[in-house]
Amino acid sequence: MKKFIRIASGQGYWGDRFDAPIDQVREGDVDYLVMDYLAEVTMSIMQKQKMRDPSVGYAKDFVPLMETLLPLLVEKNVTLITNAGGVNPVACMLAIREIAERKGFTGLKIAAVYGDDILNQLDSLISSGNNLKNMETGDDLSTVRKQVSSANVYFGARPVVEALEQGAQVIVTGRVTDTGISLAPMVHEFGWKWDDWDKLATGVIGGHINECGAQGSGGNFFAGWKDVPNMERIGFPIVEAYPDGHLVVTKHESLGGLVSEQTIKEQLLYELGNPADYITPDCVADFTSIQLKEEAPNRVKVFGIKGFPDTPFYKVSISYFDGYTSIGQLTYTWPDALQKAQKADEIIRKRLEYLGLKFDDIYTEFLGYNACGGDTAPPIENPNEVVLHIGVRGHNYKEMNKFSREVIPLVLTGPPTVTGFGGGRPKVREVIAYWPALLRKETVEPKVLTIEVI
Amino acid sequence: MKKVQLLKLAHARSGDKGDTANVGVIALKPEFYEIIKEQLTEEKVKSHFGKNVKGKVERFEMPNLGALNFLLHNALGGGGTLTLKHDAQGKVVSANILRMEIDVPDEIAKTL
Structure with missing residues (x-):
């Protein structure tokens, strides 16, 4: 087993700085690169594109990016996990295969994670008694059924771990949670059990730190934005995960940005609800258990995390x-x-x-x-x-x-x-x-x- | 006691979940946490935001990070893609909460 693995954040949302993932792979050693592309509105736009042309429906600019990124991933043996697959992960996978074949990367394994798209199953789900009630208003989905343009389940880390176990070096998914794509490599590498709640929660929190890109490493930093170096080439976060269930958040030395207790605290609080009840498909994480310690400049240890069993439900985004x-x-x-x-x-x-x-x-x-x-x-x-x-x-x-x-x-x-x-x-x-x-x-x-x- | 702007004692980040804004208020020094916790009640925060927040204010304590997390319900004009507000996603609610004036013991106020 590796002593630790380094999981680099390459993209906080679709439209984030285009060269960040390239810098993350080129400027130092990392084992995994994770990139988040999806928001609720994105799924709807992609679903419309797919209706017009069944061969699309994924993050289009991810494919041209791979022309540059894929050779780097192969050269440095870095595994990429991204939800750029949108509502058509298989088509996205095939587009990446075309690049890989052209560049001669024989033996490279590419995986698609799908099954999250339930748009075509909505009517049968409703007729078999799943009302898909709105979590905020309590209304049944049938009240807006005719206007629905996309419906996706949020999967967690499990199918991504399955793809890793099949040897995939590039994994394109549909609607997998932002936290799941960072947790999956930890489960895969360290053999964490699916009921080791504290460790799973640690991975989820690593994912929360990675999921917004530079917002964890000096971007949008209230307390000290004036002192963040080289924001024009800001280094995105790198989560170093250890088998015993602790993390160190860091960044590449050659890039700008700042990783401190304060930058991590701000990111931990971003879009947070009840901190003791952070629900994901993999576990429930308790943010009130997180301990932070700055070990060295740009190195913050994250430890002491408690987790609890997952719920019987997937969240659905319609x-x-x-x-x-x-x-x-x-x-x-x-x-x-x-x-x-x-x-x-x-x-x-x-x-x-x-x-x-x-x-x-x-x-x-x-x-x-x-x-x-x-x-x-x-x-x-x-x-x-x-x-x-x-x-x-x-x-x-x-x-x-x-x-x-x-x-x-x-x-x-x-x-x-x-x-x-x-x-x-x-x-x-x-x-x-x-x-x-x-x-x-x-x-x-x-x-x-x-x-x-x- | 002295009135001091919260900006001197804390930093913050905010975001959205539908029509609810969340704002995390983080003590700049560990010793400020207890003061902030005592002063930033749900009632005071609700009153500070006035008509900006149409629903209730919920507070969660995070002593491990020296932080409080607030949920401001019905605060984003419908939220998401429905809202007509310039700050559609509550990104700058962080700055707004730090305008609050709170009571700080004289010996700490002197050091700010």
Whole structure:
């Protein structure tokens, strides 16, 4: 057994810094590279693409990235785990195989983890008594069934471990949790048991530290952003995992960024609910048990973690169409910038009333004044400039377009010293809303397919 | 006791879960944790945010990290893709909570 393994975070979300995964492999020794691509909205977009063309539906720019990344992975014997497979992991795997064959990587094993996509099973699930109730509202899915555009179960580390056991060096998955892709290598390498809750929870917390990329290593760092070195080439986190169930978080020396108790604490608290009850498909982790100790500069030990048995349910992420939003912005300047923006808001609202347009919601904020702070923002006297931010939400596309036509005319028909309308009419965007639900684990079975490059 | 802005005693990070914002408040020094814990009650935080938070405020203690985690319910205008707010995902709620003024013992206030 290895004394420890190094699991590098290569991407915090689809659209993150493109060369970070390349730097993670090139700039030092790592055993695994993990990359997170998926958000709820992403699944819906990919599902639409797949409906038009059955050979797509995965993170498209992951494939061109692999032209550069794959040779590095092979050269340095690094295993890649990513959920870039979206709603079509098998197609993504085949696209990677095409690159591997062209480059002559004979013997390389590539795996797809799938079975999470339950869109086509929804009706049979509902008719067999799975109501897929919304975890927040308690409503049955049948109330929005016709608008549903994607439905995916969140799998944990287990199917990824299966792919690792089959010898895969590149694993593309569908909706596997961000924490599962970091936990899987630890279970695989150290032979951790599926009921060793403390160790599993340690891996989950390692995954939580990795899952947002540089946000764990000096990016978006409140306490000391001014002192983070070389943010233009910020080093993403590397989780060093040890068989006894502790971690050391670090980064490559040659890259920028900062790993300290403070940067790790901020990331641990990111998107956290009840800290004692952090539920994943693999276990429940207790964030109130985490101990941190800075061993050396850019090396933080994470230990003492407690975990508890997993629940009988998978979380399901369902997306559905729920109308439209449109947001317009106009910039007003000194003198009386705020008053001008307020007047413009009043005019637009009166116009909407005059035209008989009704919306589910209409909402105004003033950027540069109180948009971000709301009631916590103290008033300021005579700001240099204020941006009127006015948005509406509704289900009638025609009426939404009529709102969109009402913003730009203010430039010539409203208060003076107005600018910043270069983007033209506000866009009318579809709202793809999120429906969180639970499904008993025995209802769905993850699938693993491993192929060898010949 | 002296009124001091929370920014002097803590750092923070915030994010979203649907229409709920979460904000973690972390003591800058271990000795600040007890002060923050005593001062940042659910009621005071709810009152600080005013109309920004339409639902309840829940607080969780994390003495191991010298931190408190708050859940601010119905705080993101519907959340996710529904919201019309500029800060759609509650990214800057972290700064907003650190504007709070809290009571700090004189001997500690002197050192800030």
